[in-house]
Amino acid sequence: MTVDIAALVAILAMAAATVLTRLSGLVLIRHVSLEGSRRKAIESIPPAVLMAVVAPTAFATGIAETLACAVTAFAALRLPMLVSVALGVACVAILRALGL
């Protein structure tokens, strides 16, 4: 179990970067008042971020991924989360096995 010094420094740099991003939002909202349209904008952050994270998988990876995303989204309208996710995973595995 060895830890190289250069690797340790690199890991600490990554940790510092993530601490900075994690805490700066909290600091930000202490100094900016949140009324009216700003409040609306804050409420739109969750769907905006989640969409940006999944967009490459959903629209720019392959037919299997795009179809599986559609299946998952459709399932989510009616079914519990775990079932929808399992359907999506099964769908992508089958479509990839078919060569899509």
Place this chain on the structure above:
Amino acid sequence: MSNNTKFQDFLGGMRAISPLIAAVIPIGLVFGAVAATKGLSPAEAGLMSALVFAGGSQFVAMDIWIHPASWTGVGFAALLVNIRHVLMSASLGTRMGGFSAPARYLSMLFLADEIWAMAEFRAKVARLTPAWFAGLVAPFYLAWVFSGLAGAALGAFLGDPVVLGLDFAFPAVFIVLVMGFWKGPETGAVLLASGAAAVATLHFVPGVWYIAAGAVAGLAAAMVTGKERDAEVMP
């Protein structure tokens, strides 16, 4: 709040995160295995998972890992991949009315996509408490660190998660959550702007700028539709 209620809240958080634990263990194993192929020792891989605790930036770091490690390269990459945390922490911060200031900062150090998403979802239906949040964090953090360690130790013995479709588990979770945040046409505008900007950025700009670009575009769309609504209300 009594200790019993706190414990119930903690268990409630654990229940909420449990499906994501099942999804994160394979990803953690893969991270460890990839780290081992890049020449990281199990201790180094485990340390990274424990201190960084941000899967996306850890995979990007493995992508660009060299010997000896370049702290500027991976540090900047981590900053870029996790810039979305700024928005996520600002948003979740407004939901932490029930937290003391130290608890708020301490909790935010464990911000990760999955934990954040479950907490935001919880805040829509009930008051978010520190105990409930701790119930999300504790098992998820341990699962991430230990699966990373195990993956690095087991190395190449693991199968290919892409064949099993397990790499799709997280996008699938996020899609389910996106559907849950639907509030009407203005959400549609946010999703459209975010998705289009992310895909366009991915196409033209190398790296992970697409996440920040999509998030900001979605935010801009929300502000524009919000302004239009205000204008309608005021004669």
